[in-house]
Amino acid sequence: MSTTPTRQDFDQYMMPNYAPQSVIPVRGEGSRLWDQDGREYIDFAAGIAVNALGHCHPALVNALESQGETLWHLSNVFTNEPALKLAKSLVERTFADKVFLCSSGGEANEAALKLARRYAVDHHGEHKDKIISFYQSFHGRTFFTVSVGGQPKYSQGFGPVPGGILHADYNDLESVRRLMGDDTCAIVVEPMQGEGGLIPADPDFLQGLRDLCDEHGALLVFDEVQTGVGRTGKLYAYQHYGVTPDILTSAKALGGGFPVGAMLATDEVATSLGLGTHGSTYGGNPLASSVALAALEFIDTPEVLEGVQERHALLREHLERINRKHGVFSDIRGLGLLMGAQMSEAWAGRAKDILPLAIEEGAMALVAGPNVLRLAPSLVIPEADIDEGMARLERAIERLVAQG
Ligand SMILES: *Cc1c(COP(=O)(O)O)cnc(C)c1O
Numbered sequence: 001m002s003t004t005p006t007r008q009d010f011d012q013y014m015m016p017n018y019a020p021q022s023v024i025p026v027r028g029e030g031s032r033l034w035d036q037d038g039r040e041y042i043d044f045a046a047g048i049a050v051n052a053l054g055h056c057h058p059a060l061v062n063a064l065e066s067q068g069e070t071l072w073h074l075s076n077v078f079t080n081e082p083a084l085k086l087a088k089s090l091v092e093r094t095f096a097d098k099v100f101l102c103s104s105g106g107e108a109n110e111a112a113l114k115l116a117r118r119y120a121v122d123h124h125g126e127h128k129d130k131i132i133s134f135y136q137s138f139h140g141r142t143f144f145t146v147s148v149g150g151q152p153k154y155s156q157g158f159g160p161v162p163g164g165i166l167h168a169d170y171n172d173l174e175s176v177r178r179l180m181g182d183d184t185c186a187i188v189v190e191p192m193q194g195e196g197g198l199i200p201a202d203p204d205f206l207q208g209l210r211d212l213c214d215e216h217g218a219l220l221v222f223d224e225v226q227t228g229v230g231r232t233g234k235l236y237a238y239q240h241y242g243v244t245p246d247i248l249t250s251a252k253a254l255g256g257g258f259p260v261g262a263m264l265a266t267d268e269v270a271t272s273l274g275l276g277t278h279g280s281t282y283g284g285n286p287l288a289s290s291v292a293l294a295a296l297e298f299i300d301t302p303e304v305l306e307g308v309q310e311r312h313a314l315l316r317e318h319l320e321r322i323n324r325k326h327g328v329f330s331d332i333r334g335l336g337l338l339m340g341a342q343m344s345e346a347w348a349g350r351a352k353d354i355l356p357l358a359i360e361e362g363a364m365a366l367v368a369g370p371n372v373l374r375l376a377p378s379l380v381i382p383e384a385d386i387d388e389g390m391a392r393l394e395r396a397i398e399r400l401v402a403q404g
Contacts, residue, residue, distance in 0.1 A: 004036065005024070006024075007020070007022055007023075007024060021355065021356065021359055022356070022359070023035040023036070023037075023039070023359060024036050025041070027055075028043070028055025028056055029054070029055055029056055030054040030055060030056075030057075030378070030380075030381070030385070031043050031046075031054045031055075031377055031378045031381040031382065031385045031389070032055075033055065033364065039362065040362060041359065041362050041363060041364050042362060042363050042364070042385050042388055042389030042392060043055070043364045043377065043378070043389075044363060044364055044365045044366070044375045044376065044377045044389055044393070045364045045365055045366045045376065045377075046376050046377055046378050047257060048252070048366060048376065049194070049226050049231060049252050049253060049338060049376035050252045050253060050255070050256070050257055051256060051257045051378055052229060052230060052231065052252075052253035052256050052299060052378060052379045053256050053295060053298060053299070053378060053379065053380055054378035054381065055257070057256065057298075057380075059295075059298045060256050060257070060258070060291050060294050060295060060298075062294070063290045063291050063293070063294035064258065064290065064291050066290075067082060067286055067287050067290035068287060070286075072285075072286060072287055073282075073287075074286065075281055076279060076281075076283065076284065079284070080284065080286045080289070081286075082286045082287075082289035082290040082293060083101055083284035083285075083286065083289040085289070085293050086099075086284075086289040086292050087099040087101065087284075089293055089296055089297065090250075090262060090264060090296070091264075093235055093300055094235070094236060094248065094264055095238075095244045095245070095248075095264075095266070096248065096265055096266065097265070097267040097270065098264070098265055098266075098267060098270035099262055099263070099264050100115075100262065100264075100265075100270075100273060100278070100283065101260070101262055101280075101283045101284040101288075101289065102260075102261040102262070102263070102280045102282070102283040103259045103260060103261055103280065103282045103283065103285070103288065104251055104259060104261045105140055105223075105225030105226075105249065105250075105251035105252060105261055106139070106140025106141050106142045106145050106261075107140070107142070107251075107261050107280065107283075108225065108249035108250065108251050108261035108262055109139045109140045109142075109144075109145045109148070109188075109223055109249050109263075110140065110142045110144055110145055111249075111263040111273075111278055112188070112221050112247045112249050112263050112265075113131065113144050113145070113148060113186075113188070113221075114144075114273075114277070114278055115247060115263070115265065115269065115270075115272060115273050115278070116185055116186035116188075116219045116221060116247065117129060117131075117185055117186075118272045118273065118277060119185075119219060119269055119272040120185040120186075120218075122271075122272045123217075124217060127183055128182070128183050128184070128185050128217075129164040129185050130164050130165075130166055130179075130181070130183045130184045130185055131148055131164060131166070131185055131186050131187075131188060132166050132167070132168055132176060132179050132180070132184060132186070132187045132188070133149065133150060133165065133167055133168075133188040133189065134150050134167060134168055134169065134170040134189060134193070134196075135167050135168070135169055135170065135196075136150045136151060136170060136193055136195075136196030136197065136199075136369075137149055137150040137151075137170070137188075137189070137190055137193060137195075137196055137223075138150075138151065138154075138190075138194065138195035139188065139223055139225075140225075141154065143155075143158065143161070143162060144162050147161045147162045147165050148165055148188055150167050150170075150196070151195075151196075164185075166179045170189075170193060170199060170201070170205075171199070171201060171202050171205045172205075173204070173205055173209070173212075176208070176209065177212065180212050180215075180216055180218075181216065182216060184213075184216050184218040185218060185219070186213075186218055186219040186220070186221050186247075187212070187213055187218060187219075187220055187221065188221040188223060189201070189206070189209060189220075189221070189222060189223065190223045190224075190226065190227065191206065191222055191224065191227050191232075191237035191238055191240075191241065192226075192227050192232065192237060192334070192335055192338065194225075194226035194227065194368060194374075195226075195368055195369070196368065196369065197340060197342070197368050197369045197371065197372045198333055198338065198339065198340025198368050198372055198374060199333075200333065200334070200335055203241055206238075206241050207241070207243050209243075210243050210244075210245075213246075219245075219246040219247060220243075220245045220246050221245060221246065221247040221248070221249070222236075222237075222238055222245040222247070223249050224236050224237055224238070224248055224249060225249055225250060225251045225252050225261070226252055226338065227335070228248075228250040228251075228252070229252070229253035229254050229295065229296065229299055230299040230300065230304060230305055230308060230336070231252075231308075231335075231336055231337060231338050231376070231379070232335035232336035232337075232338060233305055233306075233308040233309045233312065233335065233336035233337075235299070235300050235305070236248065236250070237335065240335065246265060246266055246268075246269050247263065247264065247265045247269060248263075248264045248265075249261070249262070249263050249264075250262045250263075250264065253295070253299070253379075254292050254295065255288060255291055255292050255295060256291060256292075256294075256295040257291075258287065258288050258291040258292070259288060260285075260288040260289070260291070262292075299379060304379055304380060307379065307380065308336045308337050308379050309336065311337055311377075311379075311381060311386060312334075312335075312336050312337060312339065314383060314387075315337070315339055315375060315377075315386060315390070316332060316339070318386070318387075318390035318393075318394075319339070319341050319375075319390075320332060322390070322394045322397060323341070325394075326394075326397055326398065326401050327344060327346075328341075328343060328344055328397055328400070328401065329341040329342055329343060329344055329373075330342050330343070330344040330345065334375075336379075337375070337376060337377055337379055337381075338374075338376050339374070339375045339376075340368055340372040340373065340375075341372065341373045341375075342371055342372050343371045343372070343373070347400075348370075348371055349371060350400065351367040351369075351370060351372055351373045352367050352370065353400055354367075354373055354393075354396055354397060354400055355367065357396035357397075357399050357400055358392065358396040360396070361392040361393070361395045361396045361399075362392045363389045363392035363393045363396065365393060377389075
């Protein structure tokens with residue numbers, strides 16, 4: 001006899017590496033979700049900046065259903081049409097000439113790091129192995145990517161960490177210059193730190209990184225796993241800055257909820273990912289590729305991208321209005337629909353306390369570290385859902401303030 005799963009089943013059957021909220025959503029449509037009891041929520045979390053077209057968007061459902069009836073999987077012993085179409089589409093829309101497909105952001109970054117190291121070996125020699133990244137950055141959970149990431153709590157306690165990795169201060173070019181040398185292989189950076197607290201790069205900083213890389217024969221890698229695919233109001237955030245990387249990674253919104261990742265590079269660099277150097281059984285899976293192509297084509301239009309900027313302005317108005325009343329934020333920032341509200345000093349460390357209250361009020365949000373409330377809704381969330389969801393979020397904040 002099958003019974004309905006409960007939140008207690010999580011504690012009984014699943015490894016304790018997560019602590020999910022108490023409700024279990026069972027259905028989604030657009031920017032609304034319903035839980036097991038039929039309670040409805042407005043979704044400002046979007047699966048951590050993944051469901052870029054909301055839940056069950058018809059364009060993605062159609063792509064998945066028609067591919068699901070055609071061809072599911074081949075492996076890379078064969079290529080397939082959806083993967084080829086997706087790669088071509090990514091190349092046509094970006095600086096890149098070549099694409100490696102995989103299934104997640106961590107995998108895309110793992111591929112980028114291996115490629116950067118291999119390129120340095122091919123062109124300069126084994127000694128050129130230093131990877132510079134930034135404190136508070138997040139690049140995934142594989143051992144290489146947590147080590148490159150700037151949050152030691154994610155890489156410590158697992159034995160010896162991969163070597164040759166240095167960390168600098170974000171938005172502080174001097175701190176990078178001090179670490180830079182002829183042994184620098186690559187700089188890895190998020191154009192806006194996501195998990196690290198929604199901190200956009202200063203334009204001079206990104207341009208400075210580009211110049212330092214050019215001076216020292218190092219590669220510039222942009223991790224756009226969170227900022228990519230329309231999230232900031234451009235297809236990729238680098239397009240706001242006019243600074244072009246050598247390698248770019250993409251995932252999250254790329255599949256709109258279907259697991260997919262991509263690593264993009266110039267021809268010159270891609271040559272080093274030669275035959276047999278890297279691989280993935282699921283990379284370029286036809287189902288994933290079909291959905292990603294549909295997401296990419298839907299999102300990369302003036303209507304959707306301009307709509308992101310309009311929704312940004314509306315969300316900002318709501319956050320500012322809430323703050324005028326309750327004074328809980330010291331800063332409201334972000335690009336497009338990746339927005340953060342920094343908790344003021346009196347509420348330091350309390351961002352996560354808003355989330356369960358918001359759920360009780362019928363809204364889902366995120367945090368980025370202990371001090372930042374993060375909103376990353378669907379790029380096509382209806383304005384009425386923003387208004388209603390922010391009214392619910394405000395009630396949650398009211399209750400936090402009342403509790404003290
Ligand atoms: C989420 C994220 C990753 C990791 O992606 P996964 O799909 O969880 O492996 C890497 N980099 C950034 C910037 C992210 O936000």
